[in-house]
Amino acid sequence: NGACQSSCKKTPLRVGASVSIQGEAKLTSALDKQPVVVVVEAGNNVWKNYKSGVVKSCPGAQSDHAVLAVGYDAGSYKIKNSWGASWGNGGYISLQRGVGGKGMCNVAEHPSYSPLK
Numbered sequence: 001n002g003a004c005q006s007s008c009k010k011t012p013l014r015v016g017a018s019v020s021i022q023g024e025a026k027l028t029s030a031l032d033k034q035p036v037v038v039v040v041e042a043g044n045n046v047w048k049n050y051k052s053g054v055v056k057s058c059p060g061a062q063s064d065h066a067v068l069a070v071g072y073d074a075g076s077y078k079i080k081n082s083w084g085a086s087w088g089n090g091g092y093i094s095l096q097r098g099v100g101g102k103g104m105c106n107v108a109e110h111p112s113y114s115p116l117k
Helices: 024-031
Strands: 036-040 065-072 076-080 092-096
Touching: 024 036, 024 065
Parallel strands: none
Antiparallel strands: 036 065, 065 076, 076 092
16 A cells, blocks of 8 residues: 555663773774764864864864764864854864874863763
8 A cells, every 4th residue: 555664662772881082093983883072172263263174283282172073084083063053164173183192172182972872
């Protein structure tokens, strides 16, 4: 008769304890599984005036803003900001990968996530 037959079974989902990590390798590995909360240095003109492209320089050194890392490609991390879709590239910013240490704008300094079980 052309009607779809489907049934849904709800599967319980639990959130585990928060896991703190450091460094780009661990951030990238965590992003393979889920979004990751990161604290970045955003109180500067690079962030305030960002429109597009990959950020390759970030002045200062003090982390001051929590955001959500949602993915990555060969050269950058994709970050979702809370400043709305009119900021940046539709609410997102791209930060250069592979800079070592704390990462671009400190993105790899204090990442954390709560594993889904």
